[in-house]
Amino acid sequence: MNKAELGSALRALRQASGKEAKTVARRAAMSSSKLSKIENGAVMPSVVDVEQILTAVGVSEDIKAEYMSVARAAATEATAWRLYRRLGYHRKQQQIQAIESRTTLLRLFQPALVPGLLQTPEYVQAVLGRKDLTAEQLARAVGARLARQGILYEPGRQLRFIVTEPVLRWRIVPPLVMAGQLDKLISVSRIPGVDFRVVPLSVRQTDFPSHSFSIKDDRMVTVETVHAELTVTDPRDVALYVEKFERFAKVAVSGDVMRGLVEEIRDDFLREQETD
Template identity: 75%
Template sequence: MVGEVRRVNRSSLGSALRELRETSGLEAKAVARGAAMSRSKLSKIENGNTAPSVTDVDCILTAIGVSDEVKAEYMAAAREAATEVTAWRLIRRLGYSRKQQQVQALESQTTLLRLFQPSLIPGLLQTPEYVRAVFARRNLTEDQLERTIGARLARQSVLYSEGKSFRFIITESVLRWRIVPPLVMVGQLDRLISVSRLPNVDVRIVALSARQLDFPGHSFSIKDDRTVTVEMIHAETVVTDPRDVALYVSKFERFNKIAVSGDHMRSLVEGIRDELLREQETD
């Protein structure tokens, strides 16, 4: 582990991160690679020309290999601005494949991931065909699309990591949303059923027939009790204030109470899958 605990504020965060890296003896290119960012972006952060996001700081500290105490101090400084908004156009400029690598780095550090999704199959559960359908709508070149698909699929290996738990809540409407052809969706539903049998993965479905306790709103993911990532139409928002994180945890648990799980969940998914198969047989 690297570094000693020191007082650091948001304005001096970049230079403090540079000092940590230099003390560790790691070259900038090695840390940039470990943090899934470009060497130039790391340089801008260290020189104070770019304000790092909470995600940036988390990834850099992990790449350096600091102690838990040091990480807590630096993350506190990064969270002084409790909510961050990054426009999708900026993420597109970064590159969707690199964004997937950043998400992968964060997921690798997360012990409990809770994800609520009323719009799409969660990325960690998507088949290659489904991933392609999602990102084909982003006007990427074929090369960019292939790299992004590969990066998203690479994230899924975390599902098989020991010591990690995943809880997914998906609304039934997601399973019926026609963003892919019926037979492709059949394969996607089979994937859901398969992954739901992993001992550390809990997949639940909010049935349309259930009496609802809350409104879906938008998708969000909770990493431990540290951060919440919310995907909006124009941007991605990262919430770090513990009071706000608690609101999302509470919302997740309300849906968790009415969602079906285990064999009941698999039965519901199989029913929708069989509907799609019968539809194909009558065409």
């Protein structure tokens, strides 16, 4: 089987399982029309698509490994943001939630924004509000992103977040709203299973924060660029991101030291609000 035959092979698996297409599509966080196009060969499935479909169908680990090996034939895939806009950003959030639900160890590095799983509703609104969505599209996207945050409280998961200090100072919301966002970071940092760290500007750096990236276990990395989201699955490339993450982890502050830094910046925002 090669990648061009994946669609028909996935259809055969679904039919053999006795599951209806609409049921598999719903569980795979995609539309029925997209699943149909994949099964008919009109659309080439991404690595994420294949993993979602196989999980929704409910195949053995051996079969999943075989199909995922074919799907990973292209080590890096790019999906343009305009495609997600066409499908709906809320559906993208649902897809991320489905992937995260199967992730035991999540490592996320962010040099620009507060990670989505840690954002307050106001911060989410400000971030997604820059995507020129209708009021209804924005409301659905915001709701879908906030729904993902339930994973923070699920036992048995390791969620590791590293941000650079400028993330705490980046002014995309008013001072009082930003203070509330920083309060949330302090609160979340105390949740069992959550490790939140900050790379201070005062520390001598050993690496460069080129862009954000998210590592799901050791099987997949997603990278956000200006025009597209990249999905990296080659184990050699995934290892590079793990190494980069750990380099930042070594110079980042955590625990009470981190909370003291965040509180200091929060208090600056509160004082600014009082003088306005």
